[in-house]
Amino acid sequence: MSAPPVPGAAAPLVVFDFDHTLYDGDSGSHLFAWLIRRNPLRLLAALLLTPLLGPLVALLPTRRHGISGYVWIATFGLKGAREFNRVIDAYVLAHQDDVRARLLPHALEVFAGHRRAGDRVVVATGAPPELARAILAFVAHEDVPVVGSLIGPRLGGVGAVRHCHNEEKMRMLRELGYGDIAIAYSDSTADLPLLKAARAPVVVNPKARRVDYFRQVLPPGTPILNWGCADRAGDPLP
Structure with missing residues (x-):
């Protein structure tokens, strides 16, 4: 397969969300759940704190705080972003069949079509950028810029120094x-700032209850x- 053309500075900019857009599911949740399950103490801590963290995750204004709690439990003992990135690479390698199966074929074709057309393609995700990069490497898109949540040390684990989410995602893109x-392209109402900033927004794989709001x-x-997300709404493929 020939390499896509190198886009010029004036080429149209196309931004893709990652989870539920290119990938069927929440890639960060899958990673952190794996980290928690592989350690009995982390699993116990997650179970004990879920009555507190679960409701925080369920509500958009407090979701970042709830997710940060689970991330801290999952990464306690890791020493900074470099070690965390090594763990990500090991996770993706160990689960490559499942990860490949979750990449949405039609989404990847749209993604590749923009690259073949010479568009500037960027992935903007709330997940750690190394995770999206490692997954995209399976389909030869590892050279695409990825803007994601910035990770740093936090109280003996790691956490988001800057969460690429909602308005903050747009600030990070503009910077x-x-x-x-x-x-x-995005599935989420959390990405409304991104969708509204685009001249041509496209909603993909939304939750059914969010369709009327969009x-x-x-x-x-x-x-x-x-x-191709079976548990999501939206007009089906022809």
Whole structure:
């Protein structure tokens, strides 16, 4: 397969969310659940703290705090981002069959189509960027820029120094020069700042209860599609 053309500075900018957009599921949750399950003490701590952390995760305004609690439990004992990235690479290698199966074929074809067209393609995700990079490497897209949550040491574990989520995702994109967005693809209402910033937003694999809301707040005619997530809504593929 020939390499895609190198996009010019004036090429259209296309931004993809990762989880539930290119990947069927929440890649970060899968990683952290694996880290917790492989250690009995971490598993016990997660079970004991779930009555507190679970409700925080369920609500958008407090989701970051709840997720941070589980991340801390999962990574306690790791010494900084470098060791954490090595753990990510080991996780992806050990679960490569499952990870490959979760990459959505139609989403990858749309993704590759933009690259073949010479568009500037960027992935913006709330997951650790090394995780998205390691997964995309399976399908020869490891050279695509990934903007994700920045990780650093925290109270004996690691945590998000900066969470690439909601308005913060747009701030991080703009700081890196990715502000003039032609097309954005995402499943989540948390990405409304990204979708609204794009000249052509595309909703993919949304939760069924969010479809009407997307239709209210995004421009008329915004596509709402399903790219292969069986438990999600959106117009099915032809």
